[in-house]
Amino acid sequence: MLFLLYYVFAITILIMHFTGSLARHNLEWLILLLAVTVFPAVIYL
Numbered sequence: 194m195l196f197l198l199y200y201v202f203a204i205t206i207l208i209m210h211f212t213g214s215l216a217r218h219n220l221e222w223l224i225l226l227l228a229v230t231v232f233p234a235v236i237y238l
Contacts, residue, residue, distance in 0.1 A: 203227055 206223050209215045215223060 199230075203231075 206215070206227055210221075210224055215221050
């Protein structure tokens with residue numbers, strides 16, 4: 194269940210990034226946070 198919530202959150206953040214709404218509200222740091230949370234899984238695999 195948490196895995197599904199993470200994917201919904203990630204897809205929402207990516208859509209907001211590509212539409213420019215994160216930059217308008219100065220929330221681009223969410224992309225970095227998303228990358229940091231994915232990084233350990235990439236190292237593990």
